[in-house]
Amino acid sequence: MPKLITRRRLIFIVGGVTLFSSLRLGHSRLARASKPSGPLSPSAQKLIDEAWAGLDPKRVLDTHVHMLGTGAGGTGCYVGKRLTSVASPLEYLKFTVYEQAAGITDLEQCDVQYVDQLAGYLARQTPHGRALIFAFDELHDDAGRPQPDESEFHTPNAYVQALAKRHPDYFVPCASVHPYRADAVEALEQAVEGGCVAVKWLPNAMNIDPASPRCDAFYDAMARLKVPLISHAGEEKAVHAEERQRLGNPLKLRRPLERGVTVVVAHCASLGQNPDLDQGAGGPFTDNFDLFARLMTEPQWQGRLWGEVSALTIVNRVGRPLRDVLSSEALRARMVNGSDYPLPAINVLMQTRKVEAEGFITPEQRELLNEIDQHDPLLFDFVMKRCLAWKGAKLPDATFMVRPEVFPRLT
Secondary structure: OOOOOOHHHHHHHHHHHHHHHHHHOOOOOOEOOOOOOOOOOHHHHHHHHHHHOOOOHHHEEEEEEEOOOOOOOOOOOEEOHHHHOOOOHHHHHHHHHHHHHOOOOOHHHHHHHHHHHHHHHHHHOOOOOEEEEEOEOOOEOOOOOEOHHHOOEEEOHHHHHHHHHHOOOOEEEEEOOOOOOOOHHHHHHHHHHOOOOOEEEOHHHHOOOOOOHHHHHHHHHHHHHOOOEEEEOOOOOOOOOHHHHHHHOHHHHHHHHHOOOOEEEEHHHOOOEEEOHHHOOOOOEEEHHHHHHHHHHOHHHOOOEEEEOOOOOOOOOOOHHHHHHHHOHHHHOOEEOOOOEOHHHEOOOOOHHHHHHOOOOOHHHHHHHHHHHOOOHHHHHHHHHHHOOEOOEOOOHHHHEOOOOOOHHHO
């Protein structure tokens, strides 16, 4: 029997489509892709100079940059049907916001415009670092078969490798390989041979259980090839199936650590809750950040388990996780920086008023950061992370530069 559409749901759908249409027509701005409209003020430039003090630009690396595309020009990329269909108005709206944030004005030129916008930001920055650009493998079922109809998006390893070769001063390639694939180890070896220095997973969206023995051969290959795993942990808003949220449990990352893999926990698992597996499969639900913090206290992972600070300043995360990271010398010393681009260009997520209200930046810094943001959201994110402070404690310089322990292939 077909599911009835309630009046409330109908209003929601119509409202979503209306908002989508207004975004398409430029009547509303939930995101922005900034281009310089004039020179920055001397005070804003001074804040940028202060942010670069103590850093070697040749070693500066943004370790969390998404690379998206629709396949225009034969890139091999695609965006899942749910994100581009009015049948899912909320997802439809989300993709429109991503388009705006990334500077895409023509879907037929999507892939080119996305790269041009990102490379353009880095080209205009003086000095500038580099971006670790992510491939993104398809969702695979438990038998290792790709499921494109269920995948959020797909960005091939070969595509990010080609971009890094074309723009070596700006991009470093990061592979994504689903470990359930029959050819997973072979695909990893090919990606590393092609220049990839790490592997990116989003277990909740890709249907990967990091604690599964099915991953062991892949972990062994990662350890042998000396490539780290950058894995999302915690809740993922793109996931609709509640059981897949359990795949984001930080405690599941013990298995790759046990196999000798270096692991970077994206966002420090700073959103949502999961069962405390140390008390059994039915353990009490606990904040994912607390589970991550527990892992960080386990001495056997010293030097191989790292946190990553991307998204810790967005409106639905900023607060205790960032305070705890800044307050703990032990945690601060084991962080790497990432922007989660294009998220810094999404207005509804990046609200400096909230960051100031939580006590991480001053009113004067906020005013100057907002000015920088109007020129370059990527630079804005970097400078803001350099400004963040809690009771005088700040992220150390090493957070923003290539760590040899994490990226041996880059050093």
